[in-house]
Amino acid sequence: MKYGRIVGWGKCAPAKILTNFDLEKMVDTTDEWIRARTGIRQRHVASDGETTATMSAAAGRAALAQAGLEPKELDLIIVATSSPDYLVPAASSQVQDLLGAKCGAFQLGAGCTGFVYGLATAQAFISTGVHKNILVVGAETISRNVNWKDRETCVLFGDGAGAVIVQACDEPTGVLSFVLGSDGSGAEHLGVNIGAHAVMTPAALERGDHYLHMNGREVFKFATRVMGQAALEVINRAGMSLADIDLLIPHQANLRIIELAARHLNLPMDKVLVNIQNYGNTSAASIPIALVEAVEAGRIKEGDTLCLVGFGAGLTWAAAVVRWGVSERPFAMSSMFAPVRRVRDRAGVTLRMAQSQVAMQTLGARRALQKGTARAVEAVKSKASLALLPLYTRLDKRYTRNKRE
Numbered sequence: 001m002k003y004g005r006i007v008g009w010g011k012c013a014p015a016k017i018l019t020n021f022d023l024e025k026m027v028d029t030t031d032e033w034i035r036a037r038t039g040i041r042q043r044h045v046a047s048d049g050e051t052t053a054t055m056s057a058a059a060g061r062a063a064l065a066q067a068g069l070e071p072k073e074l075d076l077i078i079v080a081t082s083s084p085d086y087l088v089p090a091a092s093s094q095v096q097d098l099l100g101a102k103c104g105a106f107q108l109g110a111g112c113t114g115f116v117y118g119l120a121t122a123q124a125f126i127s128t129g130v131h132k133n134i135l136v137v138g139a140e141t142i143s144r145n146v147n148w149k150d151r152e153t154c155v156l157f158g159d160g161a162g163a164v165i166v167q168a169c170d171e172p173t174g175v176l177s178f179v180l181g182s183d184g185s186g187a188e189h190l191g192v193n194i195g196a197h198a199v200m201t202p203a204a205l206e207r208g209d210h211y212l213h214m215n216g217r218e219v220f221k222f223a224t225r226v227m228g229q230a231a232l233e234v235i236n237r238a239g240m241s242l243a244d245i246d247l248l249i250p251h252q253a254n255l256r257i258i259e260l261a262a263r264h265l266n267l268p269m270d271k272v273l274v275n276i277q278n279y280g281n282t283s284a285a286s287i288p289i290a291l292v293e294a295v296e297a298g299r300i301k302e303g304d305t306l307c308l309v310g311f312g313a314g315l316t317w318a319a320a321v322v323r324w325g326v327s328e329r330p331f332a333m334s335s336m337f338a339p340v341r342r343v344r345d346r347a348g349v350t351l352r353m354a355q356s357q358v359a360m361q362t363l364g365a366r367r368a369l370q371k372g373t374a375r376a377v378e379a380v381k382s383k384a385s386l387a388l389l390p391l392y393t394r395l396d397k398r399y400t401r402n403k404r405e
């Protein structure tokens with residue numbers, strides 16, 4: 001089985017920043033309320049011309065450069081988003097074109113959970129040996145679907161993109177386990193009602209159906225329940241315990257949700273990545289942006305074990321245990337695996353010796369066979385000559401007689 005090593009990473013955040021103080025001038029809110037209830041201080045907002053596709057491509061380019069790969073070396077592009085540039089075509093094909101890649105591409109919709117779904121999907125393609133290099137992006141331009149007059153939602157969200165390159169390798173690394181969950185019965189709590197069931201008519205536009213709506217309290221309750229559960233389940237599936245986790249990277253929706261999850265897991269906050277203060281909730285982009293920031297800040301080292309956990313519209317949730325890089329010690333409990341590796345190495349040597357012995361014996365047998373066949377042919381030939389000798393002699397005598405006459 002192949003593993004998916006994360007060899008490249010990159011992010012893109014729009015230059016335009018909207019602070020809580022800016023929002024105070026737009027809706028009936030205060031910096032104090034936003035910070036106390038969410039932990040957010042500012043968010044990045046896309047300017048004209050910046051979209052999910054362009055930010056994805058920028059993050060993807062940074063990830064490719066980090067990996068030292070050319071776009072044409074990609075085998076697949078997965079873009080997780082709930083705010084694509086268009087309903088059709090998918091943002092993933094725009095990203096493929098913008099990068100100049102020559103591979104398949106598809107868009108993945110699982111709300112804020114999308115990036116973890118994408119990572120698990122990439123791992124599945126890699127582990128079966130189908131693909132070698134996969135770009136996974138989480139990207140959003142939620143600001144375009146937010147009602148800037150609704151204080152209950154507009155203060156929460158931000159735009160951006162994060163990307164990683166997953167590359168096939170033989171060492172146990174990358175996604176070691178994952179958990180994917182969905183409960184569609186909670187769909188009404190978070191969404192944007194545009195689509196085949198909710199056609200965009202002038203009346204729908206008038207009602208503001210195209211704006212993101214959320215039942216904050218319900219989503220809050222759901223989030224605090226699934227975050228800890230999903231994290232524990234995925235760590236268990238990896239055959240690990242919480243003590244093996246070097247860093248928890250949760251979806252950045254609300255600092256209070258993150259703190260509650262950490263408390264539920266009995267995990268100190270210095271083992272939890274928090275960057276919501278600078279970005280707000282960037283939905284599918286939040287986990288990859290946090291991951292990239294953590295790497296850039298030196299908070300993730302070669303061989304570290306990460307737990308990514310997200311939740312969002314659907315309702316969905318997902319978690320993954322990710323081994324960072326390929327260290328000399330493939331697992332946190334490396335001493336446990338040292339004997340396994342020794343046995344594997346010894347078995348490799350024995351196998352190679354057996355192969356060369358078989359090859360030599362085969363060669364010897366072939367030579368012996370060739371010699372034996374040659375000898376047999378010669379024997380048949382000489383027997384045939386002896387058998388034909390009287391005939392030759394008679395023919396020769398007749399020939400000489402005829403010639404004389």
Ligand code: UT7
Nearest residue numbers: 028029030033037112151152155216217219220253254312
């Ligand atoms: O990634 C997608 C997943 N989304 C989430 O995870 C969001 C989950 N939910 C939350 O994070 C929180 O529920 C919110 C941050 C959305 C809201 O926080 P809350 O502590 O649950 O507030 P609340 O909805 O209970 O509202 C408390 C009060 C209300 O006023 P009344 O009814 O008590 O008079 C709201 O109208 O706060 C009011 N309020 C605001 N006040 C100032 C709501 N939004 C604001 C605001 N500024 N921006």
